[in-house]
Amino acid sequence: MIDLADELGDKSNQDPLYRLRHSLAHVMAQAVLDIRPGSTRGFGPPIDDGFYYDFVLTEPISAEDFPEIERRMKHIIKQNQVFEREDLSVESALERLREMGEPYKAEYARELAENHGLESLSFYTNGPFIDMCEGPHVEKTREIPKGCFKLRSIAGAYWRGDERNEMMTRIYAWAYEDKETLVDAVHRYEEGLKRDHKKLGPQLDIYTIDPQIGTGLPLWLPNGTVIRQELEKLAREEEFKDGYVNVATPHLARQELYYSSGHLPYYQDTMYPPMVVTEKGNSEGEEIVKDTYYLKPMNCPHHHRIFASRTRSYRDLPLRLSEYGHVYRFEETGALSGLLRVRGMCMNDAHIYCTHDQVKSEFVKVMRLHERYYDILGITDYYMRLSLSDPEDPKGKEKYVGDPEAWASTETMVREAMVESGLPFVEAIGEAAFYGPKIDVQLRTVTGREETISTNQLDFAVPREDRMDLVYVGPDGKEHHPFVIHRAPLGTHERFIAFLIEHFGGAFPTWLAPIQVRILPISDKHLEYGEKLEHELRRSFVRAEVDRADEKIGKKIREALTHKIPVLLVVGQKEEDEGTVTVRRYGEEKQESMSFGSFVEAVCEEIKTRARRS
Numbered sequence: 273m274i275d276l277a278d279e280l281g282d283k284s285n286q287d288p289l290y291r292l293r294h295s296l297a298h299v300m301a302q303a304v305l306d307i308r309p310g311s312t313r314g315f316g317p318p319i320d321d322g323f324y325y326d327f328v329l330t331e332p333i334s335a336e337d338f339p340e341i342e343r344r345m346k347h348i349i350k351q352n353q354v355f356e357r358e359d360l361s362v363e364s365a366l367e368r369l370r371e372m373g374e375p376y377k378a379e380y381a382r383e384l385a386e387n388h389g390l391e392s393l394s395f396y397t398n399g400p401f402i403d404m405c406e407g408p409h410v411e412k413t414r415e416i417p418k419g420c421f422k423l424r425s426i427a428g429a430y431w432r433g434d435e436r437n438e439m440m441t442r443i444y445a446w447a448y449e450d451k452e453t454l455v456d457a458v459h460r461y462e463e464g465l466k467r468d469h470k471k472l473g474p475q476l477d478i479y480t481i482d483p484q485i486g487t488g489l490p491l492w493l494p495n496g497t498v499i500r501q502e503l504e505k506l507a508r509e510e511e512f513k514d515g516y517v518n519v520a521t522p523h524l525a526r527q528e529l530y531y532s533s534g535h536l537p538y539y540q541d542t543m544y545p546p547m548v549v550t551e552k553g554n555s556e557g558e559e560i561v562k563d564t565y566y567l568k569p570m571n572c573p574h575h576h577r578i579f580a581s582r583t584r585s586y587r588d589l590p591l592r593l594s595e596y597g598h599v600y601r602f603e604e605t606g607a608l609s610g611l612l613r614v615r616g617m618c619m620n621d622a623h624i625y626c627t628h629d630q631v632k633s634e635f636v637k638v639m640r641l642h643e644r645y646y647d648i649l650g651i652t653d654y655y656m657r658l659s660l661s662d663p664e665d666p667k668g669k670e671k672y673v674g675d676p677e678a679w680a681s682t683e684t685m686v687r688e689a690m691v692e693s694g695l696p697f698v699e700a701i702g703e704a705a706f707y708g709p710k711i712d713v714q715l716r717t718v719t720g721r722e723e724t725i726s727t728n729q730l731d732f733a734v735p736r737e738d739r740m741d742l743v744y745v746g747p748d749g750k751e752h753h754p755f756v757i758h759r760a761p762l763g764t765h766e767r768f769i770a771f772l773i774e775h776f777g778g779a780f781p782t783w784l785a786p787i788q789v790r791i792l793p794i795s796d797k798h799l800e801y802g803e804k805l806e807h808e809l810r811r812s813f814v815r816a817e818v819d820r821a822d823e824k825i826g827k828k829i830r831e832a833l834t835h836k837i838p839v840l841l842v843v844g845q846k847e848e849d850e851g852t853v854t855v856r857r858y859g860e861e862k863q864e865s866m867s868f869g870s871f872v873e874a875v876c877e878e879i880k881t882r883a884r885r886s
């Protein structure tokens with residue numbers, strides 16, 4: 273188990289990388305002021321992959337100026353400038369900033385003094401350059417390793433992030449502990465740009481966003497729909513092995529449901545506004561509210577009503593209700609992005625109703641299910657985050673339903689289940705859902721970005737009498753409240769497919785690929801043979817298609833490569849005469865000739881076993 277507090281630590285003082293990046297920010301600002309004298313400065317902090325600095329420039333800068341700025345930075349580093357600290361009273365600090373002609377920094381200094389009660393402010397000098405800064409830095413610029421930084425991009429940024437303020441020019445740079453790590457990180461970033469789902473998704477006909485439908489409400493194109501169906505099929509099969517049953521529920525419900533589940537008022541901000549059904553009143557024609565409906569923000573309450581639809585005995589438990597269910601959340605417009613943040617999504621949802629004694633083994637089973645999926649998809653870079661309540665939180669009473677003892681005991685159960693699963697996890701205090709502790713699965717994308725891809729929650733509160741009052745009859749003949757595990761290992765289609773597009777760079781394994789086999793006749797003469805193969809393959813449920821274009825074979829191959837189709841069958845006179853195919857696979861150089869019969873057998877086996885090629 274890793275302690276999150278340790279990991280985050282007090283970066284400012286311990287981390288040599290933080291010092292390095294901080295120092296480089298000063299070096300870059302010095303170089304920028306050299307070529308743009310008279311410019312003023314905003315902030316210049318270290319960030320996750322390097323640093324940036326904000327300027328109000330006397331003359332614009334573009335990426336074409338990067339080589340010159342980098343050259344000057346190297347020169348400054350060679351001079352071996354020494355970083356020297358000086359602490360000034362607020363008054364002298366303001367005087368100094370006035371002399372330097374730095375109104376933004378002066379504004380910040382005043383704020384530090386007035387709002388945070390700082391009595392002195394530190395300045396660092398290296399060579400001719402002075403900055404108001406907390407430090408720490410390297411001692412001398414020559415400690416900065418050769419080739420460890422690279423200017424990256426320019427962006428506009430409002431002073432203090434406020435759009436009413438002046439727009440500044442922000443220069444970003446990468447910086448790492450050595451040249452090798454830098455080159456690696458830059459490569460990852462560039463690969464990531466190529467794999468961005470917002471670029472590849474529409475390009476591979478997976479999804480599109482249409483303003484007439486609405487932002488955050490993606491339309492799934494035929495290729496994307498195949499991927500959804502394959503994931504649903506995978507989930508159905510794996511859940512079936514684990515004893516789940518499928519259910520189907522409507523997209524909306526009356527408001528009473530959400531009051532009893534606790535989504536109203538807890539969750540109201542993120543729900544779509546209500547649909548109010550009215551009727552003309554009899555005398556004055558006044559509108560009378562007959563009913564109020566909400567689009568569902570979660571599937572849970574619907575499933576809970578299925579649980580409550582008949583008397584349940586302990587012999588019926590665990591009951592595992594599963595549904596790829598649609599939910600709607602009114603996320604802020606600014607937060608919407610491609611498939612990652614949307615307003616309508618389809619979730620790999622299930623609710624497991626069980627007794628106290630079954631909680632741990634059911635939870636472990638869910639974690640094992642995660643492992644199976646990750647194994648099939650080749651996902652290796654992940655960890656679990658166990659989110660717990662914060663018993664010290666003064667607002668705890670509003671934030672968490674149920675009593676502290678119940679929280680403590682469920683948290684223990686989940687922690688024990690996680691230890692037993694053997695999966696890597698960290699603990700995060702105060703991050704729990706309002707109804708119980710949860711496990712978030714954190715995946716690292718190819719670009720190094722961390723995403724929460726799925727969540728499992730143990731819920732002891734919602735089934736109680738003050739909420740949805742779910743009961744089963746125990747061996748003692750009395751009524752008891754079940755525990756509920758909310759789980760969604762494959763997250764939502766939207767978020768998971770965004771992740772998979774980037775994970776595979778659009779080159780999906782055959783079982784998941786929208787088009788699995790494309791048949792390329794060398795000329796029109798062989799079109800008929802190609803069509804015969806297509807027909808045969810589709811009879812075996814292989815997603816095959818013939819390229820009917822009037823193009824040369826080289827062009828057809830290139831076209832198939834841009835769509836990252838896993839298998840190409842090239843067919844000409846020789847193949848037609850012998851009843852064979854020439855097989856070319858995406859990402860592989862060699863071609864292989866085989867009888868059509870053995871090809872069908874091999875490809876069907878590959879699809880059935882959901883094999884990965886790499």
Ligand SMILES: [Zn+2]
Nearest residue numbers: 294405406407
């Ligand atoms: Zn600094």
Ligand SMILES: [Zn+2]
Nearest residue numbers: 570571572758
């Ligand atoms: Zn749920």
